[in-house]
Amino acid sequence: MKLHAIAILANFALPNYVTMKQLCTKLCLLMTTVITSTFAAPRIHFEVSFSEPQAHYAEIKMEISDIRKDYVDVKMPVWTPGSYLVREYSKNVESFEACDENGAQLPVTKINKNTWRISSDKRSQVVVNYRVYGFEVSVRTNFIDDAHAFLSPAATFMYVDGMINHPVDVTIIPHPSWSKISTGLEPVSGRPNTYHAADFDILFDSPIEIGNQDVFTFEAAGVLHEIAMVGGGNYDRERLKKDGAKIVEEATRIFGVNPNKRYVFIVHNYQSGGGGLEHLNSTVLGASRNGYQNERSYLSFLGLVAHEYFHLWHVKRLRPIELGPFNYDAENYTTALWIMEGFTAYFDNLLLRRCGFLNESSYLQALANDVNTVENRAGNRLQPVALASFDAWIKYYRPDENSANTSVSYYNKGALLAMMLDLKILAATQGQQRLDDVLKAAYEEFYVKKKRGFEEHEFQALIERVTGVSVDELFHAAHTVEPLDYNHYLNAVGYELVDYNKGRELPELGMTTTASDGRIIVTGVSRGTGAWNGGINVRDELIAINGERLDVNGRELNRVMQTAAIGDTLNIMVARDGKIRELNVVLGRDTKGAFSIVPLQNATPEQARLGKIWLSLE
Known part of the structure; x- marks a missing residue:
């Protein structure tokens, strides 16, 4: 390759005034041209399809071109930014296989929990196919059914080890019953349903919603905002746009600049829902589909919008x-x-x-x-x-x-x-x-x-x-x-x-309970309280107190606590792992506060x- 470059340079007619430094510069430029033409930069492209959405599966095809290595390691992230827990996304991967550009199978070895090694033998192209199962309702995990697909990219897409900074394209093939795609990824001109990420950090930070979501937009702070409402609901489009714009403008005022040209809200509406996860130019929110007409619930939703938007x-x-x-x-x-x-x-x-x-x-x-x-x-x-x-x-x-x-x-x-x-x-x-x-x-x-x-x-x-x-x-x-x-x-x-x-002397037992199948079950015991010191355990079934059978509605327990005093000893009968126990619990003083913030009297x-x-x- 060096001889080839020098031979080409030898054919150049160089003026007498060309210095050695200029000659070296020309040689370096020429070498770069030769190397670039000889070895094309690797390309990575994904194709996502859904042949069995009712069974909660997505099919992923990953094409790695012009990498030319003895082996290629592809990896699945174990967590997603913003949600600080190792979730082991690779547990939902199945049917992993690889082939070359001619369809010939390539040997694959799984070398650890989230890494597959493909023996590529310097092939010009490696094609990886795998399926991902997704049926967990959250803002950070995949959920796929016959109505829609929500893809959390870290739980969906693999990357080539050492190439996290590499650009990548993604083509979505929606199920025939779906008509819309909502994502913060940049669409690729002239290629339908294809999106581009400058690197895998951006890809993993760009959730994708595919289905028949209700999509509408508003503009605020010079930025186009798209709202994709999934699952229906009693929301008011115009009110959401108006109130969303207020939040956007006020948040932008703090920082003086809005770094996006476009921002996407993906809102999953459930019978009862909540939670959110921030992304670079989008967010995923959970909400109660019939909570928008309740002012308290609606304010809670706006607080979630404000929280996740501030994160940008x-x-x-x-x-x-x-x-x-x-x-x-x-x-x-x-x-x-x-x-x-x-x-x-x-x-x-x-x-x-x-x-x-x-x-x-x-x-x-x-x-x-x-x-x-x-x-x-x-x-x-x-x-x-x-x-x-x-x-x-x-x-x-x-x-x-x-x-x-x-x-x-x-x-x-x-x-x-x-x-x-x-x-x-x-x-x-x-x-x-x-x-x-x-x-x-x-x-x-x-x-x-x-x-x-x-x-x-x-x-x-x-x-x-x-x-x-x-x-x-x-x-x-x-x-x-x-x-x-x-x-x-x-x-x-x-x-x-x-x-x-403050100043109140009230007795405290120090435990929380719930009624389950006609039984009173202990769900929590607070450190340093009578229940803690007396040996009450979580999952104990409360049967009687001071010789009186407890009712499932807790009336007898409430009566005892209303008439008890600090220092009193209660005899509590519990069932623990099928055995009856009697415990003596000494009531302590309730140390919990009941706090409020109020205007200061005689403020200057x-x-x-x-x-x-x-x-x-x-």
């Missing part, structure tokens, strides 16, 4: 350094989910307040609900929220009967830390700056300029540099279980947190002014 800046672009580029083979640990999910959980309700969907009291109650959730959870006194972020992979997405005693939510507690940061910055700058300014500056610093994620200490340093305010105590609080002094921050803007249970004019800025009351 905060997580998908402004992010911890550990969250991208991704390792799709294993957990990607970070201690900063309290910043990413927690701050977003703070801003989702704040956006609703700014848009006028929540009045002052409703917004304050939403914040107080977070306080109640955090402060009444025993795990809050055991697990720092930064550790909850790190342990999301093994705790948050795998809750059990003891989770409330051992862990805290980085959503709720992170939202409260975000609130305190916002209030501290507001007060210290006399209302000139707030958390909005920090996030906008961080977006520009790390995503736009440095084109990378941040480390937690860098994020804290940026806050202090932008605002001139030390926030060390709040970042310290994220890494400890020390009590939070909410009123130190709320009082500065004319509000206070009150506990209506400055406190009241800052409060109005905080809650957009002017």
